[in-house]
Amino acid sequence: MHVNRASGARKRAAATLAAAALLGSLAAAGGSAASATPRAVAGSAPEAAPAPADCSAAYRIEQKLDGGTTWRMCWNYDSDAGLVLEKVTYQPKGEPKPIRVLTSGKLAQVHVPYDNGKEEYDDLTSYGFGTGLQDLKPAECPGGTIRTVRVPDMGDVKGICTTTRARGHAYRLASDESTKVWQAQGKDLLVYTVNKVSWYEYITEWRFSSDGTVSANVGATGSLAPDDYDATDGRGWPIGKGARDYATSHSHNVFWRLNFGLDGSSKNRVEQYDSKVTPPQGNAKPTTRTTRTPITKELAGDAKSMRWWRIVSATGKNKDGHPRSYEIVPGSSNKHPGRSFTRHDVYFTNYRKCEQFASNNIRDCGSANAPDSVDKWVNGEALKNPITWVNIGFHHIARDEDQQPMPVHWQGFQLAPRDVTAMNPLTPADLAGQNGHYE
Numbered sequence: 001m002h003v004n005r006a007s008g009a010r011k012r013a014a015a016t017l018a019a020a021a022l023l024g025s026l027a028a029a030g031g032s033a034a035s036a037t038p039r040a041v042a043g044s045a046p047e048a049a050p051a052p053a054d055c056s057a058a059y060r061i062e063q064k065l066d067g068g069t070t071w072r073m074c075w076n077y078d079s080d081a082g083l084v085l086e087k088v089t090y091q092p093k094g095e096p097k098p099i100r101v102l103t104s105g106k107l108a109q110v111h112v113p114y115d116n117g118k119e120e121y122d123d124l125t126s127y128g129f130g131t132g133l134q135d136l137k138p139a140e141c142p143g144g145t146i147r148t149v150r151v152p153d154m155g156d157v158k159g160i161c162t163t164t165r166a167r168g169h170a171y172r173l174a175s176d177e178s179t180k181v182w183q184a185q186g187k188d189l190l191v192y193t194v195n196k197v198s199w200y201e202y203i204t205e206w207r208f209s210s211d212g213t214v215s216a217n218v219g220a221t222g223s224l225a226p227d228d229y230d231a232t233d234g235r236g237w238p239i240g241k242g243a244r245d246y247a248t249s250h251s252h253n254v255f256w257r258l259n260f261g262l263d264g265s266s267k268n269r270v271e272q273y274d275s276k277v278t279p280p281q282g283n284a285k286p287t288t289r290t291t292r293t294p295i296t297k298e299l300a301g302d303a304k305s306m307r308w309w310r311i312v313s314a315t316g317k318n319k320d321g322h323p324r325s326y327e328i329v330p331g332s333s334n335k336h337p338g339r340s341f342t343r344h345d346v347y348f349t350n351y352r353k354c355e356q357f358a359s360n361n362i363r364d365c366g367s368a369n370a371p372d373s374v375d376k377w378v379n380g381e382a383l384k385n386p387i388t389w390v391n392i393g394f395h396h397i398a399r400d401e402d403q404q405p406m407p408v409h410w411q412g413f414q415l416a417p418r419d420v421t422a423m424n425p426l427t428p429a430d431l432a433g434q435n436g437h438y439e
Contacts, residue, residue: 055087058147061162063189065210067170067426068093071189073102075160077149079130080362081106083160083193083204090212090417092425099316099420101214101326103261107204108374108389109358110197110218111253113338115235119250122360123197132196133159144190165190170211170426182428186210199225203408212420214326217412218254220396224403237398247398251334253342254411255358255374258388259351262324263316266385270295270348271325275306298378300344303330309346310418311388319422320435328388329414334395341373347389349377358389 055074064070073088084106089098110123123129135158136146144163151157170186189208194201201222207215229245230236236246260268275290301309313324328346336342341359349355354365361372371377374389392411401407423435 061085061189061191063162063164063208065164065189066187067184067210069210069212069425070098071208072098073191075147075191077130077133077151077160078106079152080124081108081356082124082130082133082195083107083191083206085191085206088208088214090208090420092210092212092421094425095421099324100261100264101415103259103266105206105214105216105256105258107218108255108257108356109253109360110202111251111255111336111339111342111359113251113253113336115249115251116230116233122357123200123202125357125360125362127197129195129197129202133157134194134196134201135159136161136194140194159193160191161193162189162191164188165207167209171424173431182431184426184428186426188215196222199223205412211425212417214415215412216256216390216415217331217410218252219408219410220252220394221406221408223405224398239398239400239403247402249395249397251336251338251393251395252411253336253391253393256390256413257356257358258390258415260311260326260386260388262311262313262326265313265315266351267314268386269312269314270299270309270383270386270388271312272299272301272307272309277306295348296383298350298381298383299346299348300375300378301346301348303333303345311386318419320419322419322422324420325418326420327416327418328390329416330390331392331410331412331414333391333411334393335391336393336395339373341375342391342393344375345391347374347378347391348383348386349374349389350381350383351385351387352377355387358391 059074059076061075062070062072070091074086076084076086078084084104085102086104088102088105089100091098107124109125110129112123113120121127131151131154133149133151138146141161141163144161146158147160147162148156149159164187167186167188170184172181172183174181187210190205192203192205194203199222200220203219203221205217205219224239224247229239230248233248236248239245239247262268272293272295273290275288278287280286308327310325310327316324318324330345333345335345354363355361355377356363358374390413392413394409394411396409
């Protein structure tokens with residue numbers, strides 16, 4: 001919980017933020033204060049600090065997974081947004097070179113309004129999210145590598161875990177005669193950090209699967225704040241014996257910022273798909289028709305049943321001649337109507353360096369009256385270089401099981417490959433001929 005953020009912990013965070021504003025984005029393992037990538041001065045409107053041009057070993061993540069898929073990426077660490085992944089590529093077996101998926105991906109805000117109307121926080125840009133990076137113990141990164149980040153006022157933090165983790169069946173197919181079963185167990189590359197904000201600890205997790213799927217999740221854990229009980233507001237849930245202590249209910253509205261750059265081009269297209277079901281008449285059966293709508297202007301989009309969006313490569317096609325794309329698959333979400341920027345599930349805006357955070361954007365956009373939230377950046381411009389923003393909300397009504405410590409509750413989404421490869425990238429050799437119609 002976040003109540004009483006003017007406490008000593010929050011005061012220390014404010015001091016750390018001031019230092020971070022001077023020291024800027026953080027250096028990779030082994031760097032010194034002098035070698036840290038600096039935050040540009042006001043007015044320069046920077047993108048998140050880039051990794052070195054050659055993506056040296058200190059910044060590089062590369063993992064070959066079961067089935068022959070290799071994921072490659074660079075990382076850096078921003079003093080506000082935390083972990084930033086860049087130059088993310090996917091190379092399944094049979095592909096002659098890596099396929100660019102993301103130019104960059106990162107958290108863009110954790111907005112936390114309380115049900116009682118007394119507290120509201122932007123954890124990334126106001127309350128020290130980036131400077132709350134936590135040391136990870138080897139047991140928290142089984143079989144993996146923990147990378148070190150130099151954090152202002154904290155020193156070196158062993159804060160980034162890269163490892164692999166089993167995820168169960170990647171596929172299963174039994175022959176018609178049930179004489180043979182094709183199956184494979186999938187494994188993911190997992191990259192994550194833990195950032196502490198007051199009593200909460202946020203796990204920022206990216207998963208990269210052998211079939212090309214990317215999963216982005218934030219898990220909230222830690223503790224319910226001991227001073228967060230208000231039996232008089234009528235909105236909380238009783239915690240502890242009887243009905244004396246009520247934990248204050250609140251929301252976590254988590255935003256991600258994605259710069260796709262599929263196949264290395266910034267001129268990706270955005271498409272929306274909607275399916276409409278027509279009920280049957282008489283003895284007929286129901287029919288479904290799916291329509292495609294090109295998104296040619298900036299959009300604030302709302303998820304609904306049988307609606308989805310995809311980002312389409314402007315230059316790359318798979319071996320079947322179909323344009324490569326990634327589909328946005330939102331997870332469970334409680335959309336929060338209390339602020340204009342939380343009222344929509346996705347946003348597509350034109351790229352501007354200064355537009356980095358979905359709310360309370362602290363980058364300098366060159367005007368004292370420049371809008372500071374993503375909803376206000378949607379103003380009818382033609383969509384030429386799209387940036388994707390995903391908003392996933394969770395309404396946290398506490399329960400007895402939330403103490404002590406609080407079990408992790410997750411919120412997030414997936415990016416599912418759609419026509420990135422001509423077939424399942426894990427297809428076994430004796431099924432490789434079954435592409436399209438087959439005997």
